[in-house]
Amino acid sequence: MTRPQVLTTRAALQEALAPARRSGAKVALVPTMGALHAGHASLLREARARAGAGPVVVSVFVNPLQFAPGEDLDRYPRTLEADLEVCAAEGADLVFAPSVAEVYPGGPDPDPVTGMTTVVPGPLAERLEGRTRPTHFRGVLTVVAKLLGLVRPDVAVFGEKDYQQLVLVRRMVLDLCLGVDVVGAPTVREPDGLALSSRNRFLDAEQREAATALPRTLHAAVGEAPYGLRAALDAARAELRASPGVDLDYLEIAGPDLEPLPEDPAAGTPCRVLIAARVGSTRLIDNLPAVLGTPSERSG
Amino acid sequence: MTRPQVLTTRAALQEALAPARRSGAKVALVPTMGALHAGHASLLREARARAGAGPVVVSVFVNPLQFAPGEDLDRYPRTLEADLEVCAAEGADLVFAPSVAEVYPGGPDPDPVTGMTTVVPGPLAERLEGRTRPTHFRGVLTVVAKLLGLVRPDVAVFGEKDYQQLVLVRRMVLDLCLGVDVVGAPTVREPDGLALSSRNRFLDAEQREAATALPRTLHAAVGEAPYGLRAALDAARAELRASPGVDLDYLEIAGPDLEPLPEDPAAGTPCRVLIAARVGSTRLIDNLPAVLGTPSERSG
Structure with missing residues (x-):
């Protein structure tokens, strides 16, 4: 059980991925907000199986752009040390755990003059979760697009637990021709049926x-x-x-x-x-x- | 002067690009709406210089998503045969000239139920061109993102003539981590100073x-x-x-x-x-x- 390499900057990530890019090895990505549990572990196993001899990259990033004011951004659990144990146990090779400034150099808030480009989902994003969280999926798709751009994986694994997110990510990959295989993995549950979260x-x-x-x-x-x-x-x-x-x-x-x-x-x-x-x-x-x-x- | 290979489907494009992907050769893209003139020719020369031994891809696609109702989508000139002559003269290798359905399988119009994901620029897009063309750059960035996703070039060349477009594409590439070198090429003019268009x-x-x-x-x-x-x-x-x-x-x-x-x-x-x-x-x-x-x- 080797501890994965932890990378906090884009530059370090690119350097760590360079050998895989040169050899053409498959790269699998599991985007997470950390606080990893057995549900995430199953995503890591799926990624491990799909990457073959190539690297499995786990991103650990609590993305402020997908939280609205008043939501639980501040109390969202941050447990990097424990997360690394889970990654090690499941054979992940690289953990990308950047700061907010590294992911959003200009800040995540759309500024009226210098505001950033975002990825905006179709109208499905206004239903279900979108009714109470109208800007949520814009934030999700934008950060997923960034992570796909930085890692350029062959496969990205998402949990079916966030089903609307999975559908919208698949649609984004199709609509923007991102050329990554999006794999949905079944929800893991407690013995009494509660979905892990x-x-x-x-x-x-x-x-x-x-x-x-x-x-x-x-x-x-x-x-x-x-x-x-x-x-x-x-x-x-x-x-x-x-x-x-x-x-x-x-x-x-x-x-x-x-x-x-x-x-x-x-x-x-x-x-x-x-x-x-x-x-x-x-x-x-x-x-x-x-x-x-x-x-x-x-x-x- | 070899006539470039013309590709009308994504699948044919991927097949034509496969050797370059395998060898790691540089790929340069010049996205155009066709009706090529000496201004485009200068972009192709820039792309040719940047790609070295790798392929230069010219996309020829009049993108409906960047035209508002009442704009000149229908009368925009389509001159593919003449365009191929320009591409051949400037050493372009591949011309990607897809149908609207090939680029937008679900149609370019955001449908209220099945509407597509789009790339939305920051507030700069509301100024200058955006004052009279409020949805224009959303259409531009979305199709450029698609083309970058399909071609996955190392370099993409845009004219400075459409300066706001160039700035917004650079910003998109930065914000979404698209990892392509965006090169702006100076405007080519008639002897009396009129910019070629x-x-x-x-x-x-x-x-x-x-x-x-x-x-x-x-x-x-x-x-x-x-x-x-x-x-x-x-x-x-x-x-x-x-x-x-x-x-x-x-x-x-x-x-x-x-x-x-x-x-x-x-x-x-x-x-x-x-x-x-x-x-x-x-x-x-x-x-x-x-x-x-x-x-x-x-x-x-």
């Missing part, structure tokens, strides 16, 4: 218990999905009503690319069930895939 | 004569620049008043990165004089560099 550490015991309502609600929808869209949503809402301590933000069922579904989708339509809710002051999100059937199947 | 062909004889007011106005400003900002602007405005048939859009003096200048810039301040005007129904732009002195120097 760096924000789970903010939950007290009671909230931690209440938070299991998110995966229960998703499973209720998935379980009723064979009986159609309405049955799935009804089951999910019933589960939520029976779950105290959870302040729902949204519960939606959309297509695999988060396109809106018709009112009566055909049997066999693949979909994604998504939920966001506050438990105490902590905002949690989760999602699961499902396949929709039709109401008539219940009597069958 | 694909749009000059729309001018009738009288308009062609009137259009020389643009470079005359710029030279008036440059000539008086040693006596300060105000003197330069006054001289330019006097020249314009004496020039019939020119409908001014803007006349501005800004810093080399188009940053606004202080009211009394220090002696020795480098600047750019920029003009845009309509001559008949044709909109023309031009610019020149200058160095500002101070009013006291006139008496010296």
